Amino acid sequence: MIEVIDLHKTFDAPRWPWQRRDRHEALAGVSFACRPGRIFCLLGPNGAGKTTTLRLIAALLRPTAGTVRVNGFDVVRDPEAVKRQLGFLTGATALYDRLTPNELVRYYAELHDVPAKQWRRMQADLFELLGMRAYANRRIGKLSTGMKQKVSIVRTMIHDPNVLVFDEVTAGLDVIAARSIIDLVRRCREAGKTVIFSTHRMDEVSLLADDLAIMHQGRLCYVGSYPAFLAQMRTASLEDEFIRIVEESALAQNGQPRMPDFKLSAVGVR
Amino acid sequence: MSKAWIILKKDLKDTLRDRRTLLMMIIVPLVFVPVSIGLLAQLKAGPGGEMPPPLHVGLAGQPPASFTRLVRAQRDVIVLHDVARDSARTLIRRGEIDAVFFFRPGFDERRASEEEVMLFLPADGPALGERRRVRTLVEAYRADLLAERLEHLGLDESAHPLRINEIDVSTQDEVLGEVMSGFLPYMFLLFCYLGAMYPAIDLAAGEKERATLETLLTSPATPFQIALGKFGVVVVTGLGSALIAILGAYLGLLLFDDVPRAFASAIQRIMRPRALLLEMSFLLPLTMLFAGVMLTLSVFARSFKEAQSIISPLAIVAILPAAFGLFPGVALTPMTALIPVLNVTLATKAVIAGSLPLFPLFLVYASLTSLAWLSLYVCAQHFKRESVLFRA
Numbered sequence: 021m022i023e024v025i026d027l028h029k030t031f032d033a034p035r036w037p038w039q040r041r042d043r044h045e046a047l048a049g050v051s052f053a054c055r056p057g058r059i060f061c062l063l064g065p066n067g068a069g070k071t072t073t074l075r076l077i078a079a080l081l082r083p084t085a086g087t088v089r090v091n092g093f094d095v096v097r098d099p100e101a102v103k104r105q106l107g108f109l110t111g112a113t114a115l116y117d118r119l120t121p122n123e124l125v126r127y128y129a130e131l132h133d134v135p136a137k138q139w140r141r142m143q144a145d146l147f148e149l150l151g152m153r154a155y156a157n158r159r160i161g162k163l164s165t166g167m168k169q170k171v172s173i174v175r176t177m178i179h180d181p182n183v184l185v186f187d188e189v190t191a192g193l194d195v196i197a198a199r200s201i202i203d204l205v206r207r208c209r210e211a212g213k214t215v216i217f218s219t220h221r222m223d224e225v226s227l228l229a230d231d232l233a234i235m236h237q238g239r240l241c242y243v244g245s246y247p248a249f250l251a252q253m254r255t256a257s258l259e260d261e262f263i264r265i266v267e268e269s270a271l272a273q274n275g276q277p278r279m280p281d282f283k284l285s286a287v288g289v290r
Numbered sequence: 291m292s293k294a295w296i297i298l299k300k301d302l303k304d305t306l307r308d309r310r311t312l313l314m315m316i317i318v319p320l321v322f323v324p325v326s327i328g329l330l331a332q333l334k335a336g337p338g339g340e341m342p343p344p345l346h347v348g349l350a351g352q353p354p355a356s357f358t359r360l361v362r363a364q365r366d367v368i369v370l371h372d373v374a375r376d377s378a379r380t381l382i383r384r385g386e387i388d389a390v391f392f393f394r395p396g397f398d399e400r401r402a403s404e405e406e407v408m409l410f411l412p413a414d415g416p417a418l419g420e421r422r423r424v425r426t427l428v429e430a431y432r433a434d435l436l437a438e439r440l441e442h443l444g445l446d447e448s449a450h451p452l453r454i455n456e457i458d459v460s461t462q463d464e465v466l467g468e469v470m471s472g473f474l475p476y477m478f479l480l481f482c483y484l485g486a487m488y489p490a491i492d493l494a495a496g497e498k499e500r501a502t503l504e505t506l507l508t509s510p511a512t513p514f515q516i517a518l519g520k521f522g523v524v525v526v527t528g529l530g531s532a533l534i535a536i537l538g539a540y541l542g543l544l545l546f547d548d549v550p551r552a553f554a555s556a557i558q559r560i561m562r563p564r565a566l567l568l569e570m571s572f573l574l575p576l577t578m579l580f581a582g583v584m585l586t587l588s589v590f591a592r593s594f595k596e597a598q599s600i601i602s603p604l605a606i607v608a609i610l611p612a613a614f615g616l617f618p619g620v621a622l623t624p625m626t627a628l629i630p631v632l633n634v635t636l637a638t639k640a641v642i643a644g645s646l647p648l649f650p651l652f653l654v655y656a657s658l659t660s661l662a663w664l665s666l667y668v669c670a671q672h673f674k675r676e677s678v679l680f681r682a
Contacts, residue, residue: 100512131511
């Protein structure tokens with residue numbers, strides 16, 4: 021379970037002493053909840069604040085105001101406990117090219133204090149599932165992009181987290197590799213895990229979403245269940261609807277009247 | 291198992307698989323140091339072997355027969371007669387002649403009186419040895435003239451109130467060896483810095499750029515544990531590189547025969563287990579200081595390139611104090627013991643000389659250790675700052 025309540029984040033970027041300081045409000049009062057056994061899709065254009073939200077959930081950043089809880093653990097008060105509950109996967113494979121998949125998986129298993137017997141079994145299952153056995157002892161730098169993303173998946177899953185955060189994980193992947201990730205995300209839902217999946221691809225939303233949030237310029241334009249979203253749609257396609265909502269949100273934030281027929285419903289937030 | 295230890299083990303493995311690190315940490319000191327020693331040995335031998343090159347002396351005007359005789363009697367002196375006074379400067383500047391003696395016409399007849407000899411000597415250039423030999427020649431002739439003039443005045447040798455008999459007991463080998471021994475600590479420090487530099491850039495700025503640092507931060511390892519693990523790797527590579535430079539010096543000794551005796555003995559002294567341990571005990575906190583500063587700058591930088599452009603020129607600032615240790619008369623005192631880098635150079639020189647003063651030694655450890663821990667603290671604080679970690 022992920023609870024995000026009135027979340028604010030302002031960046032105060034450090035500069036060299038001779039440079040002017042740069043303040044930027046990335047999130048302004050974001051609230052939603054992701055429940056176990058459901059996939060929560062976070063949709064938004066570039067710069068909407070999706071990655072910042074996910075980094076706050078993963079306790080990589082500290083909120084300026086508001087609360088984030090993962091399985092009841094507060095990200096500010098107990099970040100280590102949050103990280104134990106959570107697997108974080110991004111589109112950037114972010115791997116060590118000079119290590120082998122075996123070495124990398126072992127490294128993360130040890131960091132998560134997973135007993136050797138347990139991670140070896142988990143590693144064997146995941147390698148088998150993703151067709152990676154033949155590549156287990158090759159240097160990661162020599163693997164294809166798709167295979168690298170699979171290594172990232174194993175790295176994310178090795179401690180069997182019950183909350184999974186996916187940040188534009190299919191970016192740059194071919195259709196087959198992207199589909200294997202979509203399948204994995206679905207399997208996580210079937211296993212009763214809490215999944216938050218950020219994307220800007222409508223086809224992925226239609227394939228995965230149980231709940232949906234649309235973000236624009238650090239604010240939520242829509243939060244609700246995906247079937248409810250489909251029922252309220254005023255345009256023919258998901259893509260058109262997304263563009264309409266984002267444009268209306270931009271107008272509203274610039275002092276224009278706010279869109280009248282979408283209600284912000286905080287899903288499961290107390 | 292401590293998470294810092296897990297990170298250290300993995301980062302060390304990763305670093306040691308990197309060709310650039312291996313080149314900088316192992317290959318360069320293992321090749322550069324022996325080659326430098328070989329070149330210095332060549333310098334000692336000189337282009338013509340052990341013998342100094344002949345001295346070219348020009349005679350202008352009307353030189354007295356006594357002086358011509360004296361010059362001819364010298365070993366390795368080539369005399370050029372009838373040099374025109376006007377061309378003396380040009381010939382010296384061109385390097386064709388080391389010095390020109392000009393005698394006014396009729397000097398021989400008036401030599402017992404107040405007459406002076408004009409001597410043209412190059413005021414610059416590297417020919418310090420040649421200058422010394424010319425001066426020796428002049429001193430010899432001056433002594434002859436003085437004796438003649440004293441005799442002319444009816445005085446004897448007792449007119450000299452004081453006779454200075456300067457005896458240089460050091461041989462050329464000893465002088466060169468002493469100078470070269472000063473370079474030893476300088477070399478160790480240089481490789482300490484160079485060995486630590488690349489891993490520090492790669493493990494912080496490089497990881498930040500490749501987003502592996504972000505992935506690592508999603509693990510339950512705290513920012514302090516991450517900083518500590520990476521700090522450990524930078525210290526190991528820096529110290530390892532310095533140790534390899536010491537081994538390189540020993541290798542140079544084995545490979546080249548003409549190494550000056552004093553230098554060879556300095557290398558042998560530093561290779562003794564006690565001296566080696568002492569040397570490592572100086573270099574350890576200094577490498578920690580380097581590691582802390584480099585990692586702090588590296589994690590602050592936006593990219594690998596930015597970190598490289600900050601840390602590479604810093605080498606000059608970091609190593610500069612070591613150069614002061616090469617100056618004659620600079621010794622390990624309570625004051626110099628407090629200056630980082632310089633204190634390690636001077637302490638190393640003291641180890642080579644076999645005379646380590648205890649109180650300054652204590653100050654060396656105290657200043658280096660406190661600076662090392664301070665740098666680790668600052669570094670760890672930077673690893674905690676999200677504005678630094680996610681600086682784009």
